[in-house]
Amino acid sequence: MATRGDSYEAIMARLRQEMPSLAEQLDQEVRHGRMVSEKDLRQEGRYDERASRLAETELPPLGKSDVSVIPYTEDERFELVRDSLLTLAETMFATRSSALKVAMERAMEPEIRFGDPELEVLSRINLPEETERANIALRTVRGLLADDRDPHPEIS
Incomplete structure (x- = not known):
């Protein structure tokens, strides 16, 4: 199929x-990719993944007004x-x-x-x-x- x-x-x-x-x-x-807000990342269950990658690269975490780009x-x-x-x-x-x-x-x-x-x-x-x-x-x-x-x- x-x-x-x-x-x-x-x-x-x-x-x-x-x-x-x-x-x-x-x-x-x-x-x-598509742009999503911090809120949308949380709703999709992808926030933790993104937060850990930001932490690994020593970047600040996403704030409420920030947007992120994720793959489709x-x-x-x-x-x-x-x-x-x-x-x-x-x-x-x-x-x-x-x-x-x-x-x-x-x-x-x-x-x-x-x-x-x-x-x-x-x-x-x-x-x-x-x-x-x-x-x-x-x-x-x-x-x-x-x-x-x-x-x-x-x-x-």
Whole structure:
């Protein structure tokens, strides 16, 4: 049975191939760890571990207003990647869908052209096609990540 750590590694391997800049951003976040307060360290049962390491290096103990950086757990790393991918896919779909809706409401052409026609070949974005592609991507991401918390399962 695959663990979340295995799932995290599989997702990151694929991202490194297909979306290297996103993979690098997520790698950096995971390497930096997460910041927690002294109170949170106590609640998580990690305060004694941190206090002993600080004592070994002859540093002062954490105070109530101090924060510490701790590594992400396997589950936290998976959730970080999962939430990032879902947010990216949801944002892609929402922005394209909104742009298409505005174009249709205002009887505008559903194709956007970029560039100067006198100097270059124009780049084009067909909003209905891009919206459908983003919708497919969103459904695929949700399916791959088995999002039980999905508030919008009916996107079509």
